Structures are given as C-alpha cells and as structure tokens.
Ligand SMILES: [Zn+2]
C-alpha cells in the first residue's frame with residue numbers, strides 16, 4: 001500500500017503543525033470549562049513542540065544503538081514488515097499502551113523519575129497546548145522504548161505514518177479542554193474527561209489513569225478513576241501552583257530538586273545565601289543603596 005504524495009504531505013503537516021494549531025481553535029467553541037487562550041505558560045507550551053533541546057533524540061538513538069546493534073538478527077525482528085494494516089495497527093496500539101503505561105506508572109512511583117515527570121504535571125490549566133510540556137529526559141523515557149520496538153518489528157512506513165498521525169491527535173485530544181462524549185470510554189478510548197482526573201489536584205485521583213490513548217491498561221491493573229459526574233463533579237484544579245512556567249527552568253529545576261536532597265548541595269546553597277547576605281550588609285552595598293538611581297534599578 002503506497003499512500004498518494006498529497007496524503008503523505010497532509011499527514012506530515014498534521015503531525016508537525018496541524019493538531020498543535022487546530023485543536024486550540026476548537027477549544028474556543030466546544031469546551032469543558034471556560035478559560036483564556038493566553039493563559040499562564042502559553043508561550044512556553046507553544047514553544048515546546050519545536051524547542052531545539054534535541055537531547056531526547058540522542059538518548060533515543062543511543063538507547064536503540066545499545067539494545068539492537070545494526071547486525072543483530074533477532075527473534076521476531078521485522079515481524080510486522082508484511083502484515084496487514086489492521087493487524088499492524090492493533091499490535092502497535094497494544095504495545096504502545098503497554099510501554100506508555102509502564103513508563104508512566106514508574107515515573108509516578110519512583111521519586112527520581114517523578115522530579116522529571118513533575119514538569120508535565122506543573123500546568124495549572126489543561127488544554128491541548130499543555131500536552132507537550134515534558135522534560136527532555138521524561139520524554140525520552142516515554143518515547144525511546146516504543147521507537148525501538150517499531151524499529152525492531154519494522155512495520156510498513158505508511159502504517160507508521162498513519163499510526164503517528166492518530167497518536168498525535170489523541171495525545172493532544174486527551175489533554176484538551178474539549179467536551180468530548182464519555183461514551184468513548186465504553187469503546188476503551190480515553191478522553192479529556194478521563195485524563196483530567198490524572199492531572200487533578202483531588203487527592204483521591206492521585207496515581208490513577210496512567211493510560212495514554214486507550215484505557216484498557218488502567219482497567220486491567222485497576223488504576224482507572226472515572227466517577228459518574230452526577231455523583232462527583234469533574235475536577236477544576238490541576239497541576240502545581242507555584243511551579244515555574246518557564247521552558248528553560250523546566251529543564252533545570254528537576255536537577256535542583258534532586259540535588260537539594262544531597263547534603264553537599266544543601267550546604268553549598270546555604271554558603272551562597274550567607275555570602276549574598278554579607279554582600280547586602282556590607283557598608284559599600286549600603287552606601288550604593290543610598291543612591292536614588294541604584295534603588296530604582
Ligand atoms: Zn503523569
């Protein structure tokens with residue numbers, strides 16, 4: 001099956017730009033809760049899909065290189081290369097969900113990984129733009145295994161393109177503010193309502209709904225949380241207030257929080273603080289502050 005060139009270009013366009021730009025327009029008309037487009041963190045979240053910190057790419061390639069050397073000819077390698085469209089899609093969806101659920105579960109349960117995943121959970125307003133807010137290490141953890149599996153099973157490129165097109169939509173859809181019908185859950189498809197509970201501040205929803213685009217892993221491992229809206233009102237508070245919205249600091253803060261747990265770093269921060277206080281109290285600094293133009297800086 002060879003896709004026409006125009007269709008291929010359209011799919012590539014939607015993967016790279018189309019979903020990023022079109023879903024925010026739909027969210028203006030068909031929303032769960034009214035919220036401004038230009039919310040806090042808007043610029044960072046718009047930059048995220050296109051930021052130049054391509055380190056995750058090198059992590060993924062390095063991982064793939066390590067796991068599967070080029071001359072390796074292993075069991076099931078190339079298994080999907082001659083399989084039908086439907087069969088390949090089902091296998092990719094099942095494997096994709098297993099990988100996503102596992103990486104996601106451990107990124108919540110292991111404190112070291114949580115500091116990186118916390119960046120994704122920092123957005124206090126959920127919409128499709130908040131989808132891409134990921135620390136580069138966290139993104140690599142979620143993406144590397146499935147890319148390696150795809151490279152190993154080698155499905156036909158046009159099927160991978162359609163899979164990525166659908167996945168690109170679903171990733172943004174489940175984070176969006178779109179008021180989609182809950183009936184999707186009956187077909188095991190996730191929705192904004194389902195994933196909102198994962199980002200909610202409500203204590204009873206913590207560590208639930210780890211699934212990506214289909215909810216069967218949460219149902220199998222009993223981590224699904226989807227109360228009837230007539231019994232429990234949908235969540236309205238998300239993320240972590242006070243966490244920065246700055247895209248650069250997002251990449252640095254996890255290291256700061258992890259290092260803070262070490263005695264050496266805490267002692268170093270204390271020393272820097274003391275030195276800063278001494279400079280502030282020094283007579284030259286005090287005299288400088290008497291100058292009006294310095295105070296106004
Ligand atoms: Zn999470």
Ligand SMILES: [Zn+2]
Nearest residue numbers: 120175195199
């Ligand atoms: Zn999320």
